[in-house]
Amino acid sequence: MKKKATIYDIAREAGVSTATVTRVVRGDPGVREATRDKVQRVIDRNAYAPSMSAQNLESGRSKALAVVVPSISNLYFAKIFDSAYWEAADNGCSVRLIQTKDNQAISPEIVNELIRCRMDGVLFAGNIWSADRADLNDAMERLNHYMPVAAICPPGVELNCIRIESDLLNCARLPVRHLHTLGHRRIAFIGGSMHSKDASHRGATFLEQLRLLGLPDDPAYHVDAGYDMEGGERAVLRMLSALPRERWPSAIVTFNDLVALGAIRQLKKMGQHLPEDMAIVGCDNLFFCPYSDPPLTSVDLHPAEMAQSAVRELLVARESASRSFSILRDATLVVRESCGAALGFRHFDT
Amino acid sequence: MKKKATIYDIAREAGVSTATVTRVVRGDPGVREATRDKVQRVIDRNAYAPSMSAQNLESGRSKALAVVVPSISNLYFAKIFDSAYWEAADNGCSVRLIQTKDNQAISPEIVNELIRCRMDGVLFAGNIWSADRADLNDAMERLNHYMPVAAICPPGVELNCIRIESDLLNCARLPVRHLHTLGHRRIAFIGGSMHSKDASHRGATFLEQLRLLGLPDDPAYHVDAGYDMEGGERAVLRMLSALPRERWPSAIVTFNDLVALGAIRQLKKMGQHLPEDMAIVGCDNLFFCPYSDPPLTSVDLHPAEMAQSAVRELLVARESASRSFSILRDATLVVRESCGAALGFRHFDT
DNA sequence: AAAATCAATGTTATCGGTAACAATTTTCTT
DNA sequence: AAGAAAATTGTTACCGATAACATTGATTTT
Structure with missing residues (x-):
């Protein structure tokens, strides 16, 4: 590696002062054409660019x-x-x-x-x-x-x-209301780690929405799912294993799309058809949502x-x-097929 | 915003020299306990930390x-x-x-x-x-x-x-060989933009592998797919529309997992069952591969x-x-279900 | 008690650039 | 061509930190 050039090197080699070099570098006016060319050639030859550290130090920003x-x-x-x-x-x-x-x-x-x-x-x-x-x-x-x-x-x-x-309020409200409109009555939430205030905040908002609509807020419908696919799989398995079939929720709102992806996989493993047997809503509207099977309805923050x-x-x-x-x-709900909107209104409260 | 503190401010306020401040900041030995405490208190009060720009300038790194x-x-x-x-x-x-x-x-x-x-x-x-x-x-x-x-x-x-x-050699070789072993004879490649040397390099390697195995390298089996899901969808549509059903490939190797995701969606739209009707291999082994439907076989670079x-x-x-x-x-092939390995050997050359 | 030693702290040049001002040319007036 | 004005170019202090060296004060040695 050649020695790194400084403004002094450039000035000396070009036979001008450092101030002139600065002027050329910045394209300031008031430099004779011939001088500018001469200096520029030296700059190019040495691949010189002013040191940011020095500039920051000088300018204080x-x-x-x-x-x-x-x-x-x-x-x-x-x-x-x-x-x-x-x-x-x-x-x-x-x-x-x-x-x-x-x-x-x-x-x-x-x-x-x-x-x-x-x-x-x-x-x-x-x-x-x-x-x-x-x-x-x-x-x-x-x-x-x-x-x-x-x-x-x-x-x-x-x-x-x-x-x-x-907008965590709508993040919980939009999916719950949408699912309610579609006829769902037993709606579950598999949320992030309950240790995080963010996650529990979402959980609280979710429960609040259920109550506002007069839906059951069974604690069994609210389980910790971490933040990723594995968490989603485990959460679904845990939740459904603990419930008799007739008390299974008909829809699951998830903490995010990754959790939803895991949930979908686990549900399929358990023989569920989506969205007919179970509606799913994710959150974050990540790029793969339109490409999951079924395409994932998701909240976009x-x-x-x-x-x-x-x-x-x-x-x-x-x-x-x-x-x-x-x-x-404001958050937005992006409706795709995983929530079963295309199926029309149905009453899931068997 | 309060005035940003410098080492001089700290030195003055603590009644010591800048050298002593530096010593305290770095935890250097040779500072009296009382002095250290006094200086540290001033540092804490002012939320002082030495300016990186000045340090970089001084040290030259x-x-x-x-x-x-x-x-x-x-x-x-x-x-x-x-x-x-x-x-x-x-x-x-x-x-x-x-x-x-x-x-x-x-x-x-x-x-x-x-x-x-x-x-x-x-x-x-x-x-x-x-x-x-x-x-x-x-x-x-x-x-x-x-x-x-x-x-x-x-x-x-x-x-x-x-x-x-x-390892682009194996990136093409591993999927092609694997598919060949499974009985596939008509293998297509939907690659990145043909304008990129990277993509064309992969395409060339792919064709080479086909020739090595004595498989047909029909140009119709090699189409531009960009780098994302939309590209994958379009590429599949374009390729299959242009071919009579009996000349459809039985397997598609894709440029990356995103393209694969798009390809899968398009294939399903066209009524294909995966992996029975068509095997798919992606590349990059992204997090969602185990969660796509079917789980995506992918090359990991x-x-x-x-x-x-x-x-x-x-x-x-x-x-x-x-x-x-x-x-x-070396690249690695991560085999999942989209390539149909679980189906065992079958001869797809109808 | 003077000298030597050691611990603690201070002084100053320097890093690479820029701003403000100073100095030098060049060009223009008359 | 002398003086004024304008266009170029140069000089130097400073930004914040550190390294190397200098100094001070305390402690020990003889």
Whole structure:
């Protein structure tokens, strides 16, 4: 590897001052054509580009945001990052991706890293709010010294930052109402881990909807399913094994599409026909929903739009002072065949 | 936002020199307990952490790698990034994700950005090698001034960098041989865009395998399918519509699992039973393969391991000089039900 | 008690770039 | 051609941290 060129190397080799090199690099006016050419040739020959560290140090700004997620291999978070990435790029900002090791906490190490990088803003997605309150407040406090903070979180969470709220109310209401309209009366929910506040929040909202419609909220219809396919399979097996056939639900609302995928597989293994014997609704509207068998009805929380809003607000907050407010983007139910809408109204309460 | 604290602020407020602050931050020995406590309190009160820009400038190293991919929403690239991220983290390195706008080129802007950031290394995934040769060599040349370069690419590509080769030979050979063993004689390939060298390389390898086994390499069995589900649907429709029923293939090898998913849907629409009427093999072994209907047999190129190797080599190359060599990780065929292996040997050559 | 040793802390040049201003040319006036 | 104005180009302090070295003060040695 050749020695990395600095602006001094370029200036010396071109026989000009560093200021002139800067002018040429930035395309500033007020440089004689001949000088510009001469300097540009030296720049090209050395593959020179000004060091970002030096620029950031000088300007005191990084022109970079951070997005903190549990895992980018999770399509939901990938959508969020992707959207944030391009929205920031449109505004001349880069985005750094930070993954959390333990899958949930907002650790002091991460806070430190964010501060060290002097980010212009940070967006948290994934359930940081289930961390210990004191730790969380402390982290927010520390971060707020240096940068605006945004978080995609359930409604009503107390967080001293820009809150982009997931529409968990509709996330539970839309599928339940839809299934109710189709004639379903025994509706089950297989939700994420009950240890997560996010998941239990969804579970609570789900139960509330059942009660509003006067439907049975049998605890046997509400089981922990984790966040993935295996969880979905196990949850269905556990739930149905524990119930006599005549008390089986006629519809299952799942925590997300992955859980739904697992649930579908397990139901098929148990000889159920979908959607005739059992309706299924997922959440996140991932790319494969139209391609599952049957095509999966799913709630779309519009993660990309939430991320876009978050980035916009962060960029605004860089300048101004307002730091704590919330934004909500309504969820949408995307109806496909797994909920059995095409079958028309039927009364499932045998 | 409070004024961001610098090491000078901390030093002044604690009544010590900057050197002592640095010592406390790093936990260096040789600081009196009382002094350490005093300084630490000021650090905590101000949520101070040393500026990375300043550190990088001083040390001349960024301790950061870059991973350049077309889109992180693509699960294959997400796996690569994820793996690179943690492998780098284990070695005290961070990883920056860069997405390419046009989905394939290694643009001068990206090269410039990489140099500006003074990355310690860069890993390219996605088909940069299909760019114009002159541009590509130029970009490599420029990058090599500043950092080691690695690329995940097809075998045999001429690239002046560390090449982590995808095992495209087996990627075509394994499914074709397997299907042949099961009795299939008319095997089709619906591949990525024919404009991409990667895709055409796979197509060529596929045809070669057919010839080696003495199977027909009818051009009608080889159609462009893009990279996603829609492409798979269209490709199947186009291929089968153009053929009389008796010349339909009995098996289809697809470019990747997404294309396979689309193909499966289209085949079902056309009334085909899978895998009895038609065997399908995908590629990438994505998470949903066990959950598709039928569960999808797929080739695994082990992207995570490739990324891990790439990062290791990049970290080694930081120190040493060797810069151009290649590594190959064998592909694996993961047999599930979509290829009909469970049905036993049958002769499909009606 | 003076000298030597060691522990704790301070000083300063430096990294690569930019901003603000200073200095030098060049071009234009009259 | 002298002086003014405009166009180029150069100089230097600074951004925040660290390394290398310098200094101070305390403790031990003789």
